[in-house]
Amino acid sequence: MAKSSDTSITKAEANKFLKEAAPGKQLSCQKIKGFYLLKTQKNATWQFRYTDFAGSRKKLNLGKFVDGSDDRIEAVASVIEFKSKLNKGEDPAEEIRRKKQSYIVNNKDKERRTGASYLSGPYSIHQGRKKDGGKHTLKMIERGFTDLLKKPMDELTKHDIHEWQSLYAKGRTNPSTGELIPRSYETVTRVYGAFKTMVRHAYGNDVIDCFPLADVKLLAMSDFEKEKLHGAEDKNRRMLTDSEITALNLGLEKYKLELVNGRERSICHGKPHLPSFKNITYPNWFFPFFHLAAYTGMRPGDLYNLHWHQLNLDFKRLVKIPNKTRHHKNPARIDLPLSEHILSVMKYWKEQQGNPPAANLVFPSPRTGKELSKDAHKKHWRNLLEHSQIEYQLDFYSLRHHYISKLVATGVPLFSVARLSGHKSVKMIEEHYGHLSPHHAAEALERISDDFRVGA
Incomplete structure (x- = not known):
């Protein structure tokens, strides 16, 4: 772990430099070659300059100056690590570039696998072939799964669905009365069915490598929901007098x-x-x-x-x-x-x-x-x-x-x-x-x- 003694730049010197130096000026470390504090228009940043194996001069941004305490020690630790890599024949700037590229690629792939991306893209095209462009189904999924749509579909779990079921079944607030109107088990089942069908469609189109909801069923209907459902059925499913x-x-x-x-x-x-x-x-x-x-x-x-x-x-x-x-x-x-x-x-x-x-x-x-x-x-x-x-x-x-x-x-x-x-x-x-x-x-x-x- 890096120590304050690893650099000649002290906390007091750094703060004084920040107050007095003009933008563009540098406070160089006498112990670590290439390590310095660069004054910017509004603040300052810790930087490291070195020459790669092709003779090109490069510099790395190590983070913003905060107060000269932890930020200074972390910057020193990064420089020590980078110098070690240079001694082993590795270019830290190239490694950082590769990591950034990998991060961007992984993020794009992760975004592509989210329910939101699939719903607005391929699944909208698929539903567009149906009556009314599948607007009812698309809206039902969009409104019902606001949070889960942000998650990659292949990372969905049984816990996610059961947690969603508990929250969604509680219902919505009546804007005029403020009363909470619970959703019926039948409604919850229908909305989940639409979402599950979309995830299955994504799996069938190789957007995700597995179908995580294959064996995920909703929690069984509670006794209260059964009584309510059958009570409504007995009342409504009848002949008119x-x-x-x-x-x-x-x-x-x-x-x-x-x-x-x-x-x-x-x-x-x-x-x-x-x-x-x-x-x-x-x-x-x-x-x-x-x-x-x-x-x-x-x-x-x-x-x-x-x-x-x-x-x-x-x-x-x-x-x-x-x-x-x-x-x-x-x-x-x-x-x-x-x-x-x-x-x-x-x-x-x-x-x-x-x-x-x-x-x-x-x-x-x-x-x-x-x-x-x-x-x-x-x-x-x-x-x-x-x-x-x-x-x-x-x-x-x-x-x-x-x-x-x-x-x-x-x-x-x-x-x-x-x-x-x-x-x-x-x-x-x-x-x-x-x-x-x-x-x-x-x-x-x-x-x-x-x-x-x-x-x-």
């Missing part, structure tokens, strides 16, 4: 009448540029949207990007691949015949739209002609519920729950229910709606019992 259906139908008519009367009053009060609603079937897109959702049980997102060639009125059939399974190798496929009622509804809507070509959206935005935002139906749904005078809150998704529940309860085979509702297998239907299925097993057991009654 007769009184709820009657109230919704009545509310739909009231809402329609309100829109028609409101438009007519606007026209009477000096807004003749507004078209009258009196001679058209539907005041806006929400009314046929509601009817088609109720008849098909389709998710709102699938209705938003439904095209007329998928809703073929001539063949009386709706054929569509649900958005949720579009990226699968063998996606689910909705294939539904259209009843006379829904056929009539959609024919009126198509005529009202001016009989658009098959490539057009069934429910385009009235302003842009493009796809509506994913929450566009919520405002109309709230208005419908107000006119329906249903005291408790129903979600628009209740139409899908009613659709599936009624199919199951009326004895439609679960495989058929899965196909009609856009699921690839019966697993979800069986798990969440199976309790509604008629008890055919009891009838079968009774018949088996009858087979062997003779002699009993």
Whole structure:
């Protein structure tokens, strides 16, 4: 270890030099050849000058002057080390250059392997081939993994994921109330699944040498989360009651009448540029949207990007691949015949739209002609519920729950229910709606019992 006595430059001399010397002046060490303190415009730096084996003069910066204590001793130690290397035939400047280059290369490689770099680069290109450029998936990963995206993907650990899960499940703060809204286990699972798929994609493209999340699963659902999840399922996954259906139908008519009367009053009060609603079937897109959702049980997102060639009125059939399974190798496929009622509804809507070509959206935005935002139906749904005078809150998704529940309860085979509702297998239907299925097993057991009654 270097000592103060190794150099002739004392702390006092260095501080005096700093105060009195002009920029560019040097305070040389009399004990160590080539070691000196260089005065700069604002401060001073410790430096070492030497001649390499090719006869070229070189100098190395050993660090800034701080107070002449530790910084001076550290600079002396560096010079002693460099002189030792020179005696062995090594060039310290060249070694430093190689280390810097190696550091830069390693840092670039490390940066390339981070989730953030892969997300904004190759994975964005990959997702760009999907619907809407994969914006939803990319945003979900970006927002969900702010910290872990900074880390090289091949350095991720089980501890990282479980720590992320604990923090992410706590939820986000409601900006208006300040209340913490926890995230459901289902949401946490979906977000982690998207992130894990990205890391797997990076491994498949040789960006990382291993897939560290191959065997990393989320922590099991807590008892509280199970109770909360199943409680919500029991409450929401059901058929609508007769009184709820009657109230919704009545509310739909009231809402329609309100829109028609409101438009007519606007026209009477000096807004003749507004078209009258009196001679058209539907005041806006929400009314046929509601009817088609109720008849098909389709998710709102699938209705938003439904095209007329998928809703073929001539063949009386709706054929569509649900958005949720579009990226699968063998996606689910909705294939539904259209009843006379829904056929009539959609024919009126198509005529009202001016009989658009098959490539057009069934429910385009009235302003842009493009796809509506994913929450566009919520405002109309709230208005419908107000006119329906249903005291408790129903979600628009209740139409899908009613659709599936009624199919199951009326004895439609679960495989058929899965196909009609856009699921690839019966697993979800069986798990969440199976309790509604008629008890055919009891009838079968009774018949088996009858087979062997003779002699009993």
